[in-house]
Amino acid sequence: MAAASPQRKRRREKEEAGDGAGVADADADAGGGGAFPLAELRVCRLLRESARDKAVFLHGQVNGTCGEVKDAVVILEKTPFQEENISDLLKNHTKLQLQMSNDIYSTYHLYPPPQLSEIKTTVIYPATEKHLQKYLRQEVHLIRETGEDYKNITLPFIQSQSFSIQWVYNILEKKAEADRIIHENPDPCNGFVLIPDFKWNQKQLDDLYLIAISHRREIKSLRDLTSEHLPLLKNILQEGKEAILKRFGVASTQLRIYLHYQPSYYHLHVHFSALSYDAPGISVERAHLLTDVIDNLELDPQYYQKQALTFALRADEPLLKKFQEAGRA
Template identity: 50%
Template sequence: VNEKITTGTVNRSTLSGIGLVSVLNDNSSRKVACLHGKVASDGNDGQLCDAVIILEKKPFDQNNLQQLLSKKTKLTVDLQNDIYSTFTAFPPPELSDIKATIICPATEKHIRKYTKQKSFIVQETASDYQNITLPYLEKQIAANVFNIQWVFNILEHKVESERIIYEDPDKENGFILLPDMKWDRVDKTALYVIAIPHKRGLRSLRDLSAEHIPLLENILTKGLAVIEEKFGLKSSELRVYFHYQPSYYHLHIHFNNVELDMPGTGALRAHLLADVIENLTLSGNYYRNKTFTFELRENDNLYLEFQRCGKV
């Protein structure tokens, strides 16, 4: 047989030679599957390598839609009822492209990263924060695991200064506005910017009290004005919120287009800036006293801390 043995990822022209070990994750609404596979190694030593394969169906391409609506796309009828008909359609390969990412060789850690993690809801009272979350954060910061030097580098113009959209340099109430990594700075339908206050020592929503209302109002007012001026989106088109728990512990605020359907905007994680200002006006220690309800993955270290303390 003249057929070349497909190995690893080098010179690969088909998906042949990948043995399916297991499905790590399957998102049926977003049409993404993460697989664990075994592939012959590039070294040609007959060894099998672990691989992670991420498959994602592509969105419909608006330029190819008329081609899709043609005799090239075969149908089988599933259901016909009056004006409604449902079919299974089989478009030709050139109109059915999917995005395939192969990580090979993959380590245990890669496999774990792409494996579906069960989430659990945790309730963090004010005393849980003092006794569990805060000591955990301080330990992680001391061990340099939660390093926020990169945030200070931005605030001090040591890096990314060309990415700054706007700056109010005031040390108490000022902030820097810059695009989130997920935004290309061009497509305003995907607008996503982050406001980072200059003030140090505010780790999260938990640290806010009535004295921070001027800072928050400043960010809300100027942030919205700058986004309208530079990108043409009005306040009625923007979602403005904190995360709790945040992904890093220097206070920051998310501004994004309300049309964007994205993770992290759910009631279990997002707290609207307008609500935060109103709550602090009602009770200066609102967020210091609040019981927060949020979701943690079962392998999250904070979840393990809550478990160790018998709280979940």
């Protein structure tokens, strides 16, 4: 089985953005013939920055092979510290510059050597207007969706869209990323694969992040779950915890295990992240703990067909417009 390319490994970022533009890590591709020409990027604007995540999102342009101008989104992120490199960082820094000193307190700018100055660089190229809007800072609105809202607004919207999740099927069919699968239960009804999320570089456990992807293809989201799916959900919970403990030594009490609603793609998947990691999407209006989901379905087999669910939508999202047109937002 051929190893998955960096482009395939980043395909889920592409799918979340809504169409088929290519995605790759610039540093991963730098040695290949198709390397993105980062030095030729002309920065047009800063789409967004995150001081908490130490990341910036840039809109840039480069000249294509035929001279045409093409848009790109470039994401620059400071990589996490790795324990084994700390001593080297302190001993071999190129410069330590005093910024402020007051009694027992002082602050410095420390300049690390190049090998310890890595910046994860993600490139979406060529980028569409959808990609630019995805990363642009926008207002966010809370929607409280009833069961009827889902049937009358959300579900018809989902069915009207051409969301491609071929990258999910490629993983399930071992056509891509087979070498990255941590655990698989092959049962077509109650089975799943467990794979590291692309946001985790697998070099430290503080930001551990894996995804369990169901083999069943008809379950789009939390809204489709009934008591029929309890064996599947319990398999994901139990076997996922056991696999992570065996491979990474992280106990279940140190894991946050949850589903998103709304999900970023419409195929049932469950997130496993380190409890210490402030992962994207763990806010109360989006994350639903898997244990709570199981409990709710045991109390009421149709719980998620009836229950009102709250989620956030960005100002440019078409689904928000649908709720506004229906007088529900």
